[in-house]
Every structure is written in structure tokens, then in C-alpha cells.
Amino acid sequence: MRYIIVGTGNISNTYVAALQKLSGSELIGAVSRSERPLRTAPGLPIWKSLADVDQAFDAVILATPNGLHHQGALQAAALGKHVLTEKPLDISRAAMDEMIAACASAGVILAVCYQRRTSPDNQTIKKLLAQNAFGKIFAADLSAKFFRDQAYYDSGAYRGTWAVDGGGPFMQQACHNIDIYTWFFGLPAKVSSVLGRFAHEMEAEDHGAAILQHSNGMIGTIIASTAARPGFAARLEVHCEKGSFTLTDDRITFWDITGISNPADTQFSYAHDGATSAAVTDTTAHETIIRDFEMAARTGSEPLASAESARLTTELILQIYANDTAKTISTRRSD
Structure with missing residues (x-):
């Protein structure tokens, strides 16, 4: 799968490192409203919004602050892209319900990186x-x-x-x-x-x-x-x-x-x-979450940390x- 990371703050570096270790998983760039580059992948392209991305991709990883997760999920669902979000799912009931409904309507997977479940x-x-x-x-x-x-x-x-x-x-x-x-x-x-x-x-x-x-x-x-x-x-x-x-x-x-x-x-x-x-330096559990997420996207199975569970x-x-x-x-x- 080909990924866009939304958000280029500290936690994005963990996902960059995890994707680099997974054969068949490719990070093609990131979205940052400030156009700040990824610290651990500075050569990758940066777009200001998902709507601006001009390369083919399959899924987004949301690495934005907690209360912004629903924004990225709604934008990705509108584009028909699968969504893996950093924890928590979001911070309000209304936002979580909106995310879950949008991804279900679009037929895309919405999962949360609660990696301790691995x-x-x-x-x-x-x-x-x-x-x-x-x-x-x-x-x-x-x-x-x-x-x-x-x-x-x-x-x-x-x-x-x-x-x-x-x-x-x-x-x-x-x-x-x-x-x-x-x-x-x-x-x-x-x-x-x-x-x-x-x-x-x-x-x-x-x-x-x-x-x-x-x-x-x-x-x-x-x-x-x-x-x-x-x-x-x-x-x-x-x-x-x-x-x-x-x-x-x-x-x-x-x-x-x-x-x-x-x-x-x-x-x-x-x-x-x-x-x-x-800081997270051991990405083993994140790699497991990403593999599980990709399996769910391919087969329609429930991810380990589904949105409803999270x-x-x-x-x-x-x-x-x-x-x-x-x-x-x-x-x-x-x-």
C-alpha cells in the first residue's frame, strides 16, 4: 500500500521508521498545513492538503493532534482512502461518530494505532x-x-x-x-x-x-x-x-x-x-498494526483496533x- 502521512510532528517519525521496515508498504509523502518537511524523510514531497496530492495513494496515516483526527478522516473518506489514525480515535462523541459514519459510507477501513494490543x-x-x-x-x-x-x-x-x-x-x-x-x-x-x-x-x-x-x-x-x-x-x-x-x-x-x-x-x-x-524508538508494534491494517483493507476483516472498539x-x-x-x-x- 502507498501512504500519505497527515501531520509532520514528532509522532510522524515513528510511522516513517515503521513503513521503511515493511516490504510492500511505501510512504510517498506527507500533508502539512505549514509545509514542514518530515524530519526523518526530508526528501519526500509535502502538500498543504490531501486534495492537493497529485500522486496515487491508498491510505492515510493521521499523525495530527488528537482533536484534529476527524478532519483528516473525513477528507480521506471523501477521496475513498483507508484511514489509520494515531490514538485516540478523537476527543468527542460527535467527531468519532462522524468519522465512523463517513468511512463506512465510503467503504474504507478506519483503524486506530492502539499498538499495545499487539x-x-x-x-x-x-x-x-x-x-x-x-x-x-x-x-x-x-x-x-x-x-x-x-x-x-x-x-x-x-x-x-x-x-x-x-x-x-x-x-x-x-x-x-x-x-x-x-x-x-x-x-x-x-x-x-x-x-x-x-x-x-x-x-x-x-x-x-x-x-x-x-x-x-x-x-x-x-x-x-x-x-x-x-x-x-x-x-x-x-x-x-x-x-x-x-x-x-x-x-x-x-x-x-x-x-x-x-x-x-x-x-x-x-x-x-x-x-x-x-518518543518511540522501537517500531515493532507499529509495524504489526500497519500489517494488520493492510490485511483489513485487502480482505475486509476487522482490524485489531477498529474504530468502534477504540x-x-x-x-x-x-x-x-x-x-x-x-x-x-x-x-x-x-x-
Whole structure:
């Protein structure tokens, strides 16, 4: 497949590197309203809009800020091009619905790069959950305590804003981890949260906690932060009828489940934890997402992170924001 990357900021470099490693996948250029070149592929052509592209291509990769994803998706769908977007799908229900409807009407694939779903250990847990192998699950506790300095938020006017980023660490840094939570357990029936801003000059929260009550009785907790110096590995601890297990940065690091041997894949090498930096140097998981995306485009199969599935992650985050009992972030825009 032949690709256009929309957006030439930092995350675009990850997709450039991933495409360069995939035989049969070709990056032909990028779209940038400022006409800024791709840093890691400076010789490729740059257009100001998708409508200006004068070469044949099959799909777009959206590497724009969160709240602009729907714009690129709608433009691509109008041209009949498949869409792979950086996470999250978008930051509002209306935008996500519009994207999904436009791509469905155009008959093109819309997928999201939630690459943590490619982890062998995460996939193993997903299969065991489908088999009800753990018995009743009564607790799932997700901790995504990361750190970003003020310079990170100062590096782009949109960072940490409601209108473009869609929020703080819940929508931005921790949404990958929250996506695994929703992929495993679905949406809760009830959400209560407390959010605050403690270490940064920004609009949105930089630390918060949520308690989630699921219809089957399971109690979940999620902590998300970019104020937890120096930054910690993400952990998901699950407690169930048959015991407990822990995933640390998508690897099984603790296992005590009656009747099931530890299924950890010790060969898994993807190592981006996101605790202290937004940079991604290991593109293995992105390559897997792109291969899966191309298979879906060729065969019509559902991609690993379909738009409908990824929509649940944004939905949960929006509920966390809407149910902030502290009401400390008074500048939050309404969805």
C-alpha cells in the first residue's frame, strides 16, 4: 500500500521508521498545513492538503493532534482512502461518530494505532478472558503514573488543552493503557473521579483517579498522571476467583492463577513504557498494526483496533472527565 502521512510532528517519525521496515508498504509523502518537511524523510514531497496530492495513494496515516483526527478522516473518506489514525480515535462523541459514519459510507477501513494490543501477553489475557478462564473477576487496578516536564507542555500550544488535546494524561499519555482496560473489560456502569492540576501550567488535569463499577460487580480503578516524578512503569493488577496476575508495560510480571501456568511470552521485545518520554524508538508494534491494517483493507476483516472498539476508550475517558467530583478543572469544555 502507498501512504500519505497527515501531520509532520514528532509522532510522524515513528510511522516513517515503521513503513521503511515493511516490504510492500511505501510512504510517498506527507500533508502539512505549514509545509514542514518530515524530519526523518526530508526528501519526500509535502502538500498543504490531501486534495492537493497529485500522486496515487491508498491510505492515510493521521499523525495530527488528537482533536484534529476527524478532519483528516473525513477528507480521506471523501477521496475513498483507508484511514489509520494515531490514538485516540478523537476527543468527542460527535467527531468519532462522524468519522465512523463517513468511512463506512465510503467503504474504507478506519483503524486506530492502539499498538499495545499487539503485545503477546495482552493478547493471551484477552483470549483467557473470552474463555472465562479466571472465573469471576472482582478487581482491576490500572496505574499509569508518568512524568512530563513543563517544557513538554510548552513545546506546543495545543498540549494539555481541552479543545485540541482533549485533556491531560487520561486522554493523552494513559489512553493506551486505558484502551487495554476497555479491551479487556468493556465500559463500566458507573464512574466517579477526582482530577487535579498540581505540577504544570496547562488547562487540563495532570493527575487524577477514577473508580469504576461494572455491571458484573467488578470494581476498577484508574490513576493517570504526568506529575508523578520521575515516571513509573504502567501496571494493571487483576484479582479474580482463581487468583491474581499483574501486567507491567504489557508484560505478565506476576502470575498466581489456579490451574493455569504462567503464559508469559519471554521473547516479547517491545519496550516503550511512556513513563518519561513521548518518543518511540522501537517500531515493532507499529509495524504489526500497519500489517494488520493492510490485511483489513485487502480482505475486509476487522482490524485489531477498529474504530468502534477504540471508541470505547475515548468514551470511558469522557465519562471520567464528566464525573470529576472535585470540579477542580473549571476550564473543561463540554463534549
